[in-house]
Amino acid sequence: MTFIDDSHGWVLGSACDALGNCRSGIARTDDGGASWSLLPFPSEEDLGIWPVAGSIYFTSLNDGWIVDPSLAQTTDGGATWTMVTPPGAPSVAAVVSFNGSVWAVSDCVACEARLWESPAPGSPLEPAPSQPPNPTGTNTGFTQAMVAGSRLILFGPTSGGEFAVSPDGRTWQLADMPSACADSTDQLGASPAGTLLDVCAVEVGGGFAPKEAWTSTDWGSHWTPLSRSASWPPPSGGAPIGQIPAWGYPYDIAMPTSRDAWMAMGREDVYDTHDGGVTWTPSAIPGGFLGNAGGALGVVFADATHGWSLGSEGLYRTTDGTNWTQIIVLGAVPGSTPAPSS
Helix, strand or coil: CEECCCCCEEEEEEEECCCCCEEEEEEEECCCCCCCEEECCCCHHHHCCCCCCCEEEECCCCCEEEECCCEEEECCCCCCCEECCCCCCCCCCEEEEECCEEEEECCCCCCCCCEEEECCCCCCCEECCCCCCCCCCCCCCCCEEEEECCEEEEECCCCCCEEEEECCCCCCEEEECCHHHCCCEEEEEECCCCCEEEEEECCCECCECCEEEEEECCCCCCCEEEEECCCCCCCCCCCCECECCCECEEEEEECCCCCCEEEEEECCCCEEECCCCCECEECECCCCCCCCCCEEEEEEECCCCCEEEEECCEEEEECCCCEEEEECCCCCECCEEEECCC
């Protein structure tokens, strides 16, 4: 799912008929989710098996991309789509808009090009003039991209405790995650002002994953601890600080301000913080939306009050940052019933 403001958004999922025959589908809302329209989907012949674990990303009312791992682009709000996978890219992991350009990221470590740039929506993607460095000491590349204030950041949950930072997409340097998180899995969040929030977790199994939360205001040059759950292993060890759950696998962090953030987790509920990451509490999503063996697939906030979370039981929305209601994506329509939980 992707939302460019509190009204306009798109979801990627499955449209299924009464017999359970499903096809890939895209739906759009212009009123925050109260009503939806079904959009055309890129040709299955061009894409093969799609979506496997696809993502959809829009930067304006017109310009959007689908990643999985081929790349499709629209310049008319989703009415039509064109395949734009960069030549030589074995896969595309993420797309982001920064500094007037669109950037596509491949998680390939050995490839000559791992970053592509399109200087304007609709123009071809070309290898970026300066390629980001690979994480050192790992064969895993960067799988996610985000904008943190005036910086473009490439990172990955298993990127060896490093991420790449650039002020312009042309000059790069590697930065370190907190040293205490070296042997854990990281999920990074960033506010529009540039504050970074790193939640690292040791995934023991069965949903149990002790965590620490850290913050940086200088793009990783210095980190400050915020919270630590019980059972956090050495070298940090020590007593818990703040309040962060030991259960759940961090999947996604939405951070509309430097103080407010929401964390989607596998095998757990969505948790939120309103003191920068010191205290995390379960969000008041009704019923068994997440938890158990399910979990959240993602969380998106347009500002500190308007947000959406997608989990195994569907899509939910909040307009005050606290109370959540379920959104029915399209519902019954002739010939198909899109399933937002896919």
